[in-house]
Amino acid sequence: MPPPDSYRTLAAPSQAEPPKTKGSRFIGDAFRARSADEALAHVEAVRAREHAARHHGWAYRLGPDAPAPRSSDDGEPSGSTGPPILREIEARELYRVVVVVTRYYGGTKLGVGGLARAVGEAAGAALDAARKQVVTVRVPVRLAFAFEDTSPAMRLLDVFDAEVADQSHSAEGTELALRVRRSEAEPLRAAFVEATAGRGRVIG
Template sequence: MPDSYRTLAQAALAEPPKTKGSRFTGEAFPVADEAEAMARLAAVRKREHAATHHCWAYRLGPDEQGVRYSDDGEPNSSAGLPILREIEGRDLAHVLVVVTRYYGGTKLGTGGLARAYGEAAALVLEKAPKTEVVLRVPVRLQFAFADTSPAMHTLGRFDAEIAETNYTADGTEITVQVRRSQADALMAAFVEALGGRGMAEHASD
């Protein structure tokens, strides 16, 4: 299972040249979940209430789950699917793209629509800055004060961030956020480095 994904660092807007009089505007947003995606879509619909169509697609997880798209009244698969293909082609996750169309008086046909919606989506996705999000899980580590040096040395070998530190009469307890794929290896290395004296376990979020 992937432990990171590429998404957008911020929202973006782009508008390609008109196609036979029709105006297509692409907007792209980073979204945490379906609820945020639908809220973003509703805001675009409200702002651009005079538009003919608001076609959209989103992809949430880095796997193939959490995918939806809509042609919003355009011919079947002529709008939402081309938008989704642009998101998938860039391997982006947690991204919503809305392409708003103002009809220009000339029908474009299914092929022409697919190209126009795909081009608007591609343009805004190329413009939007990207970022990588690392998926982390919490791990709790406990060790005596005398074992602080080997404990911290072991921690430094992994992609881990200290989230919380507590001191007790017996030693130190820290909770770290570690890259998901490294959690089990970190716990095993920690126990080995301390000769079995420390404790390492998955912690709840």
């Protein structure tokens, strides 16, 4: 199954802190992250900001066709922190997102189940507080055509969801650099060859 043409992510960072659970504070921070390095940089920034806390569980999920998501319990009981955070991200069908949940221990043990519920609540609250946006996945397509084929070539831009990134002109004609919705790239290339009766060139 091909990856989707668009995905939901965060438009801006957000933070939420639900009421204490048996004296323990749980602070959820959610960020947009375009790569694993960027996600881990957000984790370290929260760790530095909340340096008095001992545990900063986290999870991230990148693009729809990116490597598998990752999570960490950061010293909490296995499966009590990272996986619950990841479940909250996945439940909202979000991508390119990292969530960090900081815990300040309140003196009463919660057990694995209680800890997982509290962590999930903080992660979910942070994600729900964030503004969302839909990002369209586009790929580059380059076309070249003679001046007499300008009209049929340019009409394709109205048919397909294509953005002109750059264009140049020479004695031979025009070269267009487009950004096209991923699922439409191959159909556009085929339609271009047909519209120009094979005279146009698909460069990329």
